[in-house]
Amino acid sequence: MSDAHNSSPKKVLIIGGHGKVAQLTTSRLIRAGMDVTSLIRNPDQAPDIEALGSTPFIRDLTALSADDWAHQLEGYDVAIWAAGNAGKDGASATYAIDRDGALACIAGLEQLQATGVTPPRLLMVSYLGSLDHGVDPEDAFYPYADSKEAVDRHLLDSELDYLILAPARLTLEPAGGLAVVDNARPSDDTVTTSRELVAMVLVEMAGREELPQSRILPFIDAPGGGNAGETAISRL
Numbered sequence: 001m002s003d004a005h006n007s008s009p010k011k012v013l014i015i016g017g018h019g020k021v022a023q024l025t026t027s028r029l030i031r032a033g034m035d036v037t038s039l040i041r042n043p044d045q046a047p048d049i050e051a052l053g054s055t056p057f058i059r060d061l062t063a064l065s066a067d068d069w070a071h072q073l074e075g076y077d078v079a080i081w082a083a084g085n086a087g088k089d090g091a092s093a094t095y096a097i098d099r100d101g102a103l104a105c106i107a108g109l110e111q112l113q114a115t116g117v118t119p120p121r122l123l124m125v126s127y128l129g130s131l132d133h134g135v136d137p138e139d140a141f142y143p144y145a146d147s148k149e150a151v152d153r154h155l156l157d158s159e160l161d162y163l164i165l166a167p168a169r170l171t172l173e174p175a176g177g178l179a180v181v182d183n184a185r186p187s188d189d190t191v192t193t194s195r196e197l198v199a200m201v202l203v204e205m206a207g208r209e210e211l212p213q214s215r216i217l218p219f220i221d222a223p224g225g226g227n228a229g230e231t232a233i234s235r236l
Contacts, residue, residue, distance in 0.1 A: 009035045012206055013076045013120070015061060015105065016083025017054065018045040021125060021170070024199035025080065026052045032203055037076075039083075061105075062096045069108025076120040078206045081105065084125075084144075091143040099147035106151070109160055122162040123205055125198065126152050128218050129185025130166060156215060163211045165201060166218040167193030175200055177224025178232035183216060193220050197229055204233045212236050 012029055014022050017038025029036045030053040038054045039061065040046070046056040061083060064072070073079055085097040102124070112119040130152050133145040152164050166183055168191045175197040201219070205211060217236065222228075 009033050010077040010206065011035045011037070011075065012078045012080065013037050013039060013057075013073065014054070014080045014082055015039045016081070017049055017056070018042070019082050019084070020172070021195050021198050021202075022080070022082040023048070023052060024196055025082065025202045026054045028199055028203040029206060030054065032207060034206065039072075061101045064101070064104055064108075066104050066107035066111055069105045070111040071108075073105075073108055073120055074112060074117060078123065079105070079109070079120045080123045080125070080202055080206070082125050094143040095147055098144055099150050102147075102151040103154060106154060106158065106160070110158060113160065119160060121206070121211070122155070122160055123202055124151070124155060124162060124164045125202075126164050126166050126216075128166045128168045128181070128191075128193075128220070129183060130164075131183060131216075133185055152216070161211065162215060163205055164216040165198060165205075166216055167198050168220045169193070170195050170198065171221075173221070175221075175229040177222035177228040178219050179222035180236070181218050181220055183218035191220055197221065200229055201233055201236075204236070 012034050016022055017040050026036050036054040037057050038049045039057045039059055041060050043058050049056040081102060083097055085094040109119040126148050130148040133149060135142045135145040155162055168186055169189050171192045171194055173194045175194045178197060
């Protein structure tokens with residue numbers, strides 16, 4: 001990472017800061033010398049966030065308007081969207097968080113941009129194949145897939161500084177190597193991406209001066225040990 005060790009540390013806001021990917025990312029961002037704030041809804045999670053070295057910021061993201069987001073995001077260098085309901089609490093909660101909440105956040109960034117303020121870089125955690133998911137509307141996964149497609153397509157049409165991360169099914173396995181693949185939904189669940197690998201990519205992209213030319217990064221686990229993942233990420 002070319003500029004993570006400047007005298008003034010980068011300020012990073014992680015939205016959905018108590019999730020597994022978010023916590024793995026937080027630890028790595030702190031070690032990279034960045035100043036991290038974690039937006040969480042449940043104040044009971046604050047001690048976990050503080051233990052990682054991050055500052056907890058208690059807000060219900062579903063209640064934030066574009067104006068609210070513009071106010072909250074100003075002053076940050078990077079915003080990481082790691083929030084998600086993924087269908088756990090029903091379709092309405094999924095749409096409220098994964099679609100409406102994310103779109104309001106993006107609108108806040110665009111609002112800052114329109115007023116001449118440089119908005120933070122947005123790193124959006126999505127999933128592999130989100131743009132052409134083909135999920136049956138009767139499937140319980142559909143609200144999540146529908147939400148992610150709407151958000152990702154909106155981002156791709158924006159002029160923001162952003163990158164969409166598109167990992168496969170997430171696991172808790174240690175990170176190995178990384179392979180960039182076509183952005184198509186896998187035919188089965190054997191194609192996976194380590195959460196640790198996602199965190200490593202997020203930290204790399206938070207620290208870079210320039211993002212990859214392609215604004216969506218579909219990637220999966222690949223064989224490799226030691227520094228295989230770091231080496232692959234550095235070449236993205």
